[in-house]
Amino acid sequence: MKKRAVGILVGVMVSSMLLSACGSNEAKEAASESAQVEEEGTGERTEEGEKVETTEAEQKDTAQNSDEKDSDSKDSAEDQSEAPQAEDNSEDAQAAAPAGKIGILLPEKNDNAAVDETEMSKAIAEGGYEAEVKNAEGDSTQQISQIQEFIDQEVSALIIDPVDPYALTDILETAKEKSIPVISYDTLIRNTAAVNYYACDDTRAIGKEVAGQIIKNMDLDKAREEKQSYTIEFLMGSTDDNGALFFCNGVLEKLQEYLDDGTLVCKSGNMTFDSTGILRWDQDAAQAKMKSILDEFYQEEKTPNIIITASDEFAIGVQELLEERGILSDSEEWPVITGYGSEMQAVKDVAEGKITLTTYLDRKELAQGGAKMALDYLAGEKVDVKDYSQYDNGTKIVGTFTCGAQLIDKDNYQILVDNGTYDEEEIKPDPTPTATPEPTATPEPTLTPEVTSDPEATITPKATVTPTASGTPATANKTI
Numbered sequence: 001m002k003k004r005a006v007g008i009l010v011g012v013m014v015s016s017m018l019l020s021a022c023g024s025n026e027a028k029e030a031a032s033e034s035a036q037v038e039e040e041g042t043g044e045r046t047e048e049g050e051k052v053e054t055t056e057a058e059q060k061d062t063a064q065n066s067d068e069k070d071s072d073s074k075d076s077a078e079d080q081s082e083a084p085q086a087e088d089n090s091e092d093a094q095a096a097a098p099a100g101k102i103g104i105l106l107p108e109k110n111d112n113a114a115v116d117e118t119e120m121s122k123a124i125a126e127g128g129y130e131a132e133v134k135n136a137e138g139d140s141t142q143q144i145s146q147i148q149e150f151i152d153q154e155v156s157a158l159i160i161d162p163v164d165p166y167a168l169t170d171i172l173e174t175a176k177e178k179s180i181p182v183i184s185y186d187t188l189i190r191n192t193a194a195v196n197y198y199a200c201d202d203t204r205a206i207g208k209e210v211a212g213q214i215i216k217n218m219d220l221d222k223a224r225e226e227k228q229s230y231t232i233e234f235l236m237g238s239t240d241d242n243g244a245l246f247f248c249n250g251v252l253e254k255l256q257e258y259l260d261d262g263t264l265v266c267k268s269g270n271m272t273f274d275s276t277g278i279l280r281w282d283q284d285a286a287q288a289k290m291k292s293i294l295d296e297f298y299q300e301e302k303t304p305n306i307i308i309t310a311s312d313e314f315a316i317g318v319q320e321l322l323e324e325r326g327i328l329s330d331s332e333e334w335p336v337i338t339g340y341g342s343e344m345q346a347v348k349d350v351a352e353g354k355i356t357l358t359t360y361l362d363r364k365e366l367a368q369g370g371a372k373m374a375l376d377y378l379a380g381e382k383v384d385v386k387d388y389s390q391y392d393n394g395t396k397i398v399g400t401f402t403c404g405a406q407l408i409d410k411d412n413y414q415i416l417v418d419n420g421t422y423d424e425e426e427i428k429p430d431p432t433p434t435a436t437p438e439p440t441a442t443p444e445p446t447l448t449p450e451v452t453s454d455p456e457a458t459i460t461p462k463a464t465v466t467p468t469a470s471g472t473p474a475t476a477n478k479t480i
Helices: 002-022 025-039 056-081 085-094 110-124 139-151 169-177 203-218 220-225 244-258 283-298 310-322 342-349 363-379
Strands: 101-106 132-135 157-160 181-185 197-201 230-235 306-309 336-339 358-360 401-402 406-408
Touching: 101 110, 101 139, 101 363, 110 363, 132 139, 139 157, 139 169, 157 363, 169 181, 169 230, 181 363, 197 203, 197 244, 197 363, 203 220, 203 244, 203 306, 203 336, 203 358, 203 406, 230 283, 283 310, 306 310, 310 336, 310 342, 336 358, 342 358, 363 401
Parallel strands: 101 132, 101 157, 157 181, 181 197, 197 401, 230 306, 306 336
Antiparallel strands: 358 406
16 A cells, blocks of 8 residues: 555656646646546546555455466366256356446437437447437437436436536436446537546537638638738537537637738628527528628628538528529629538538538547447546547536548539448439520411412503593683
8 A cells, every 4th residue: 555655646746747837727627637537437446536456465366366266167167068058048148138228318300310329329239238319309308307217227328419518417416426427429518527528529620621721712812912802701500519619719710810911801790609609500590690791791792702601501591591682603792601511402502512612520430439438438448538628618628539520522522422421313413404495486388379370361441532622611600
């Protein structure tokens, strides 16, 4: 125990020296929390959470017990060799029984939820556990009840994509009291220390990639040199979504220098997450907001040059709004529009040139990563954490597994066919209709008149004989 105490003391001294260089209480807390999280799930622990180390004597006892077990195992094997075959089958069935149940809680029924359910269930079964999925269908109260049901079942772990990330503080405290680990999935659960890990897309990096492509497509550096400017507007994600915040930050961080020098001009002035975010990803609200912006600030130009959105649904809504106003996608007035998510209709619109780009995120990779975090934790293995710094849920910094994305545009959308995401027929552009002139009525052929027989010669009348002038006629009597 002295050796252990000395080790702990040295560790504390080294940590203190490193943290003092940062000069920040927040940095100390973050680093301490990260170190603690990294050790979670590995090895045995005391009730206080300290990792148990075995002494040399304990190791000898363990080795001796192991030898005795090996001897007993040999004797047992000899005895079992004479046992009926039916007992062997029974033992095989018992060995194949799940080690426990992992509860998966999804927020609503959509394409992502379908992938999550399939991929997580498969990975969890391969890891030796049973998976059970519950879907709250957008109802936060129902999701809380579903979590309670899993707690009552004493599941081995919970993987939760929250309907309302701020509503789970109390129920997850109950899970923590039951020593049930929690993996926050896709959306970070807020204001609780009961979250062990988080799995999400690296939305800040993705936001920077989208903005970088805008800089390239619009050649903003050249525009700056030539003192030109472009107008830009933003429709960002839900204001209660941590991933949406990071995406917005990534976009604005990359474009900030062009906004500062006037190369990009946001006429509405909406350039913060609070002013650009759309609560709960409401497509109708996003479309209404863009309509209001166009009516107030773009009466003359009709539309800004660039519209960056955080959702394919938002991008599709913007496209429909512009078409209602008589703006054609192949006209010079049509803006650069970006989406997010590679939904089928959005990819089709990319192929047709209506949406400039969207992002492809491999949902299978994310689902498998979230499931693996739970399995690794339960197995006492090192959990694959890629970020220990930026995912702060308001109570703790949560160790996070992140996935990247690929930008999809008109030149490369075919990769979504190659990787099996869509069939060719689902996303190929519709043929451009060509105006076929109405056929003119074919005039009826003029009938050739029948040749008539020569008419009989008209008899020339004889000249009338001019009468011989008679004497001067008598003048008629006049009344005076």
